[in-house]
Amino acid sequence: MRVILCDCAGEATARVVDRIARTVSETPEPVLGLATGGTMEPVYAGLIEAHRAGLSFSAATSFNLDEYVGLPPEHPQSYHSYMARHFFDHVDLPEARRFLPRGDVDPGQSAAAFEVALQRHGPVDLQLLGLGHNGHIGFNEPGSSLGSLTREKTLTRRTREANARFFGEGEMPPRSAVTMGIGSIMRARAIVVLALGQGKAAAVAAAVEGPVTAFCPGSALQFHPDTTVYLDPAAASDLRLTEHYREAEAISSARAPD
Ligand code: GLP
Numbered sequence: 001m002r003v004i005l006c007d008c009a010g011e012a013t014a015r016v017v018d019r020i021a022r023t024v025s026e027t028p029e030p031v032l033g034l035a036t037g038g039t040m041e042p043v044y045a046g047l048i049e050a051h052r053a054g055l056s057f058s059a060a061t062s063f064n065l066d067e068y069v070g071l072p073p074e075h076p077q078s079y080h081s082y083m084a085r086h087f088f089d090h091v092d093l094p095e096a097r098r099f100l101p102r103g104d105v106d107p108g109q110s111a112a113a114f115e116v117a118l119q120r121h122g123p124v125d126l127q128l129l130g131l132g133h134n135g136h137i138g139f140n141e142p143g144s145s146l147g148s149l150t151r152e153k154t155l156t157r158r159t160r161e162a163n164a165r166f167f168g169e170g171e172m173p174p175r176s177a178v179t180m181g182i183g184s185i186m187r188a189r190a191i192v193v194l195a196l197g198q199g200k201a202a203a204v205a206a207a208v209e210g211p212v213t214a215f216c217p218g219s220a221l222q223f224h225p226d227t228t229v230y231l232d233p234a235a236a237s238d239l240r241l242t243e244h245y246r247e248a249e250a251i252s253s254a255r256a257p258d
Pocket of ligand 1: 039
C-alpha cells in the first residue's frame with residue numbers, strides 16, 4: 001500500500017480528485033468504481049469543477065459499491081439519489097453506463113445482475129473507497145468473506161447509527177444492503193482510499209498496519225497490488241510507521257506520481 005500523509009483534509013481530497021481526473025483523461029474508456037458517504041461529497045464537488053473546466057466523462061462507465069435494500073432509486077436517501085444529487089446530474093457520464101445495485105428488487109437478483117454487468121464492462125480501472133468506522137469497505141461489514149462477490153449484507157448497528165445522520169429524524173437506515181464483495185472490489189486495477197478525521201484513525205491503523213482479517217475488511221487491501229491511501233493528520237494519528245511513509249513517499253513521488 002502506498003500511504004500518503006496529507007497536511008489537511010482539503011489536500012487529501014484534492015489529491016484524490018486529481019487522481020480520478022487523471023484516470024479519466026488518460027484512459028480511453030475509463031471504468032470508475034464509485035463510493036458514497038460524507039467523505040466523498042467534496043470529491044464529487046471537485047470532479048464537477050473539473051468537468052466545468054473541460055474534463056469529460058462521456059467515455060466513462062461507473063460502478064457504485066452499494067445500495068440499501070428496500071429503497072427505490074427515487075428515495076432521497078438511496079445511493080441512487082445520492083449519486084444523482086452529488087455527481088451524475090452535473091456531469092456528462094452517460095446514463096446507460098452508470099451501474100448501481102438495485103435496492104428495490106430481490107437482493108439476490110440485484111447482486112447477480114450487478115456482477116454480470118461488472119464482468120461485461122469491467123474490470124474497474126480505478127476504485128474509490130471510503131472506510132467505515134469499523135473498517136468496512138462498501139458495506140462489507142466485519143466478518144465478511146475476504147473473497148466475497150456482490151451480495152446482500154446485514155448492516156451492523158454501529159453502521160446504521162453512523163449513517164442515521166443522513167436520514168430523517170427518528171428514521172433509521174435499512175437493515176441490509178446489496179454491496180460489491182471484497183473479492184469484487186479487489187479485481188480493480190487500482191484502488192484509492194480516502195479517510196478523514198479522528199473517527200477513522202483506528203480503522204485506518206487496522207486496515208493499513210493490522211493483520212489481514214475479516215474482522216477489518218479494509219485490511220484485505222494489503223493484498224492488492226496497487227492501493228493508495230490518502231489521509232489527513234487526524235485519520236493518520238494511530239499509525240505507527242508515519243516517518244517511514246513520509247520517507248518512502250519522498251522517494252516514490254520523485255519516481256512516479258501517485
Ligand atoms: C457508508 C458507505 C461506505 C463509506 C462509509 C463511510 O457506510 N457504504 O462506502 O465508506 O459510509 O462514510 P463517511 O464518509 O460518511 O464516513
